[in-house]
Amino acid sequence: MNDSPVADRIRNREARITVIGQGYVGLPLAVEFARRGFTVVGLDTDPARVAALNLGHPHGPDVEGEELKALLRERRYEARSDFSVLEQSDVVIICVPTPLGKSREPDISFVVAAAEGVAARFRPGQLVVLESTTYPGTTEELLLPMFERRGARAGVDLFLAFSPERIDPGNPTFHVRDIPKVVGGITPECARVASLLYRQIVPSVIEVASAKVAELAKLYENVFRNVNIALANEFAMMCRRLGVNSRDVIAAAATKPFGFMPFYPGPGIGGHCIPVDPAYLSWRMRADGYEPRFIALADEINRQMPAFVIELITEALNDDGRAVKGARILILGVAYKRGIGDTRESPAHEVIAALCRRGAAVTYADPHVPTFRVGEIEFKAVEPTEPALRDADCVVVLTDHPEFDYATVARQAHLIVDTRQAIPSTVPSTTRVVRL
């Protein structure tokens, strides 16, 4: 039984919730709590983002403008940049970025800044949950002492937990409310209060033994994905040497009803999670004198992919009797994955930079990304019109956005390098398709 006042306030939906960081993760989460009747503040240090949200303009694919406007009208949701709001919060959820530094070491500064802001205004009885993906031990070794220095006692007047966010932005099937939540507390009471909170918005909450287990569960999920994508990428390179389409093989293997899960090759991994999170675990293990091998190998293979794509484009143009230098290359999609406008760590950066270095005239189309900066050059998206497709010496599919009309691409372009197998398997005889 949870009998702490915060538990009662959660049950009655009276708990005032602050979600720190209103990005891809924090905004949909804040909106979900607001939809369920809580009063939620979305706290963010970016004033432009705060202003846009208060006008009802969401930035990601998972929140509709109309819904945000309705919640603003009903005063269920408000964006703020002023940390004093924490003094009135019963529940604080931290969803700030956890990127890598220059030497690929964890940059935990956003988590530290946010948690310091919470600890400095600690209110006895508060529930504080960290959702940002991070190295094992962060909640207990970094956050807990910040609160203890202010006299807080975990499980008594502070409920501190880690619960990883597992959202897949833009996924039409699984929204925040559909994805089971893993929760690990500093004490069993911390876990119970945090579980109670998440049970208000998701059907399934899995309470694990500690915050560290929950931190590691998230890292294991993303290492698993990273390693399997690397396997698919290397497999695609091997299939190419053997003159076989890797997708045909993967599709055949995926007919096995157990023991196999398909992963697909691509031009390289991107986003804030898959290329970044494994490095958090590696960093932590290295500090312990252990060098994780799978993570290093997967990273090496995945990082080769943009160069492999350049090789495919170079060979494809060469077969047409053309050089990369001077070739007009139209890139379809620069976001790191389909259906969204997130270009963080996108392989498109490396592919476009390399093509430009070799003297190609590069343009790109992406319905989600109006401008795209590569080094000093700011590209503006073009429309993938029939003339634009016909004019290109090579069309390269880097992101398989659903908005592209692949049948038209197949009809109009004469040379296509398709890194996502988005182009239909039958194309006009005048079109040549090189598939990864």
Ligand SMILES: NC(=O)c1ccc[n+]([C@@H]2O[C@H](COP(=O)([O-])OP(=O)(O)OC[C@H]3O[C@@H](n4cnc5c(N)ncnc54)[C@H](O)[C@@H]3O)[C@@H](O)[C@H]2O)c1
């Ligand atoms: N994007 C994803 O698909 C995804 C999925 C699961 C988990 N995660 C994890 O969730 C965390 C957040 O990722 P995201 O994609 O939402 O990041 P994001 O960059 O989209 O958003 C982060 C937001 O936090 C704000 N911010 C930064 N420092 C702050 C501070 N001190 N106080 C208040 N606001 C601050 C930024 O202005 C920004 O609006 C990361 O740890 C990430 O690894 C991301």
